[in-house]
Amino acid sequence: MRKENKTTSTTGLVIANLRYHCLVEIVDAENETTKILRCSMRGKQKGIVCGDRVEITISEEGEGVIETYLERKNELARPNMRGRKEVLTANLDQLIIVAAVKPVFDPELIDRYLATAELMPTEIILVLNKMDLADDKTVRTWEEFKKLPYRCIETSTAIAEHEGIEELKTQLHNKISVLVGQSGVGKSSILNSLIPGQGIQTQELSKALGEGKHTTTVASSYILDPSDPLSGRVIDSPGVRDFAPPPIPADDVAQGFIDIRVAGEECKFRDCQHLREPHCAVKLAVENGEITQRRYKSYRHLRDLMEKLYRPY
Ligand SMILES: Nc1nc2c(ncn2[C@@H]2O[C@H](COP(=O)(O)OP(=O)(O)OP(=O)(O)O)[C@@H](O)[C@H]2O)c(=O)[nH]1
Ligand SMILES: [Mg+2]
Ligand SMILES: [Zn+2]
Structure with a gap:
């Protein structure tokens, strides 16, 4: 941190954009700890997303303002209502595409996520969740994806210590991963199984989103092992009904x-x-x-x- 006109400048990681402000995680290298600061955005900074690295200034009173965001390694984006690119999250190592036995998954939606990830490019893991409800028809559709050269993991969050969850966990170390997929497939439940007690990491976030609300409304980023800030991160994202890569030729x-x-x-x-x-x-x-x-x-x-x-x- 450097001192400037009574304000301090530092860099941080956006762990959620709550529309009128962002939650920014700042690493204190000396103490090897992290803290979360609520930061406002300047007029031009509307496009900031979860996963952005940002430069912030902190006033003497401790109020943070995002000045700018740093160059992105990649972006997960889709077309918005007007057909223009809308960035959802940035700086990812891995897309975890989650399908479920229920609601029955649309294979074309999975193809579109796969295409998006291939074009970013970023690594890919395919997950079929709710295996406790598995039926023959779904498993047959899933078999088709297992023939593609991607790691496919079957999970259930309803079964304690499910081996699929354990396997998924081993694939996340030291990486920044995002859970994506249709609404209700169990992305937040998977996050919860991977990081029990993740709610503690962003109490402010759960307050802002309203307790007891199940559908995820904004993307938010969690440390895999809260005792080690560098252990890797998982981003939970709101479910979609439809998805496509951002406009490309x-x-x-x-x-x-x-x-x-x-x-x-x-x-x-x-x-x-x-x-x-x-x-x-x-x-x-x-x-x-x-x-x-x-x-x-x-x-x-x-x-x-x-x-x-x-x-x-
Ligand atoms: N039977 C069963 N139900 C599950 C499993 N995982 C999640 N669920 C249930 O599925 C419902 C939706 O789970 P969520 O984790 O909220 O789904 P989500 O993908 O985060 O949904 P959005 O936030 O709307 O995108 C909840 O009622 C969960 O309890 C599972 O492995 N088996
Ligand atoms: Mg959710
Ligand atoms: Zn050809």
Whole structure:
């Protein structure tokens, strides 16, 4: 920290944006402790998100103001209502895409999260939660994702010390991960199983959000092991009904589908979009069943969407 006109400047991590102010975590290197400061934002700082590293000034009275945010390593974003990019969180190492047995999951939604993560790029873990309610049909749909080269973990927060939760925990160390997925799949419950007592970390947050309220309304970030600020972090995020990557050129969509991207290396034309081109290795892989019809349809749908959304100016 350096002294300047009776105010102190330092950097911190935004652990939640509560609309009119942010909660910023500041590390006190000398004491190896962290503290959370409520900071207001200057007019231009409306775009700050959970996960941003920020420069703040603290007045003599102890009031914090966010001056600016530092360059982001990456952004998790989606199109907003007007089709423009809306950033949800930043500076992630890993996306944990959570599906559940109930509410029954939409595989196309999972594909869109996968594409978003591939394009960021960031590491990916797929989770199927509520395994205590598993039925054959859901497990069959899930099998399709298990054939993709991603780590897939099955969990249940209803069973104490479920092995899936333990496996997930081992994948989070020293990383910044975010839990994403449809509303009600159990993201907050998983967070609770991973970090029992996480509520203590942000009592102010739970107060601001209203106690007893179950649906998550803002993204908030928690330390994996509260006794070690560097142990890794997990961000809980509000559930969605629908999701898509932020607007990108339609020709980039194939990069988000790992099976299509790999098969596409064998296409005759380097810029093959796997639509109606001759000698297309992707179409062949779909015919052979190496790539499922469903994934291919998902790819086509997302291409169509990006053709509508993306504006190069
Ligand atoms: N049977 C069963 N129920 C679960 C499990 N995990 C969570 N639930 C229940 O599912 C409901 C929704 O859980 P949440 O953790 O609030 O879901 P969420 O994904 O955070 O939802 P949003 O915040 O709205 O996005 C709650 O009633 C949980 O008790 C599980 O493994 N098995
Ligand atoms: Mg939640
Ligand atoms: Zn092709």
